[in-house]
Amino acid sequence: MLSESVQDYLKAIYSLRHENERATTTALAARLNVTAASVTGMLKKLAELRLVLYEPYQGATLTPAGEKIALEVIRHHRLIELYLTEAMGYSWDQVHAEADRLEHAISEEFEDRISSLLGHPTVDPHGDPIPTKDGAVAASSKATLDGVAEGRRVRIERVRDENPELLREVAGLGLMPQTVVTMGHRTNDAALTVYLSDGQPRHVSIEIARNIFVVDLP
Numbered sequence: 001m002l003s004e005s006v007q008d009y010l011k012a013i014y015s016l017r018h019e020n021e022r023a024t025t026t027a028l029a030a031r032l033n034v035t036a037a038s039v040t041g042m043l044k045k046l047a048e049l050r051l052v053l054y055e056p057y058q059g060a061t062l063t064p065a066g067e068k069i070a071l072e073v074i075r076h077h078r079l080i081e082l083y084l085t086e087a088m089g090y091s092w093d094q095v096h097a098e099a100d101r102l103e104h105a106i107s108e109e110f111e112d113r114i115s116s117l118l119g120h121p122t123v124d125p126h127g128d129p130i131p132t133k134d135g136a137v138a139a140s141s142k143a144t145l146d147g148v149a150e151g152r153r154v155r156i157e158r159v160r161d162e163n164p165e166l167l168r169e170v171a172g173l174g175l176m177p178q179t180v181v182t183m184g185h186r187t188n189d190a191a192l193t194v195y196l197s198d199g200q201p202r203h204v205s206i207e208i209a210r211n212i213f214v215v216d217l218p
Contacts (some may be wrong), residue, residue: 004104007073008032009042010051013060014070019170020142022059068135075131076103079114081161086118086127092125093167126167127158127177127213143216145175146192146209148183154214155180166211173202175212 012031013023021027025039032039043060046052051066062070080099084090090098106114113135115121122138123129129138141157148154156179160171173194175181184193184201192209194202204212 002069005042005103006046006049006051007069009046010062010066010070011073011077013052013062014067014074017061023061024057024059028060043084071105071131071137074137075133076106076111078128078130079111079118079121081104081124081126082118082121082130083114083211091183092161092171093164095125096161096164123158123177124161126161126163127156141213141215143214144205144210145181145183145194145214146206148216150183150185153180153182153217155217156212157215158213160211160213163211168209169208170212173204173208175202175204182215 009032011027012028016027016031024035025043028034028039042054043054046060046066047054048181050063052060052062053068054060077099080102081095084095084098085092091100107122112133121130129140131137145154145156156175156177158177159167159175161167170176175194179203180197181194184195187203189206191203194204196202
């Protein structure tokens, strides 16, 4: 049984690589809120376990075995998030921290029962794809709202879920996953305007827009 710390590292490496970032010592230290020395020691351990490929100053990549474990943890996390919102009345800004605590504790049978109860869902409350039981994960957009040209229509696919305050702001703006918006003008260097399907404008800070991932529509 791998420790929670090992699982957290594998998940963090997967997430960084998925975001097209290198899983460097500095990036992992910031993501996991640990020291660079701790990261270096853990990466050496993971390399010995053949869960990562690691070269100093080049960052880490997961081996197939490491990726399988990371995706299993991510599946647990996202199913728990959805269960908390659908069955227990949590709001979407409350579930990330709870799922972080519970993702290591549930059994495979518990995971299967949650999935069955929820109808074998494919996305979590924030729009992130839920890996399948066999480790397949659907592709997701890496294009963010701040990069959309004026006049274009887009569908919000997912919202980065680590920051509860950001999620509350996004919900207050009505920019939930599956919402279709039309890009308006940029108010200034720090904000932009989007229009909902009913024509109502929403003024969105660039910081928030960078955390909203979208799919272009015709």
